[in-house]
Amino acid sequence: MPLTLRLRRIGRRKKPVFSIVxxxxxxxxxxxxxxxxLGRYYPLRQPTEVALEEDRVMHWLEEGAQPSDTVRSILSKRGYMLAMHLKRQGKSEEKIxxxxxxxREERAGEEEMGITAxxxxxxxxxxxxxxV
Structure with missing residues (x-):
């Protein structure tokens, strides 16, 4: 069964809240x-909020679940994709x-200063x- 991590809309009309499943x-x-x-994504809150179960997200990524583009972006900003990359390289848990x-500290500093992509x-x- 090919698994994917994706957003599922659960909010009201014009008040979107997404569940990450x-x-x-x-x-x-x-x-x-x-x-x-696996958690919730609140896009209308400033700044946007994400509440995830870290251990379960890592479990599904290790099992080979492919995140959708938006979920990949969310996970990348929170450092989960970096952790998976380092784990595949064989780094120790402490270094990861x-x-x-x-x-996460770097991203938080950028968000506070308003640095865009x-x-x-x-x-x-x-x-x-x-x-050069």
């Missing part, structure tokens, strides 16, 4: 048929936790030009 990729988004509910904490890309491009 592990489901069979052949099921429709809101069919109600899912394997496990260190890297994830550093990533475009700004981050522009800075990376400038740094690369300086190195």
């Amino acid at each position: 592990a489901t069979d990729s052949r099921n429709a988004r809101d069919s109600g048929r899912y394997v496990e509910d 936790q260190e890297a994830v904490e550093e990533h 475009a700004e981050r890309r522009r800075r990376a491009l400038e740094e690369e030009r300086e190195r």
Whole structure:
């Protein structure tokens, strides 16, 4: 059964709240048929809030569940995709936790300052030009 991690809309009209679920990729988004509910995503709150069960998300990623594009973005911002990458490289749990904490602190600082993805890309491009 090909599993995917995706968003399932559960909010009211014009007040979206999404549930992040592990489901069979052949099921429709809101069919109600899912394997496990992993957390919530509140897009209208400022800043957006995400409440996830970290151990279960990691379990499904390790089992081979493929996140949808939006869920991948959410997980990446929270450091879960980085943790999976480091785990596949064979890093120790301590180094993985260190890297994830550093990533989360960096992202929190950027959100407080209001740095957008475009700004981050522009800075990376400038740094690369300086190195050359």
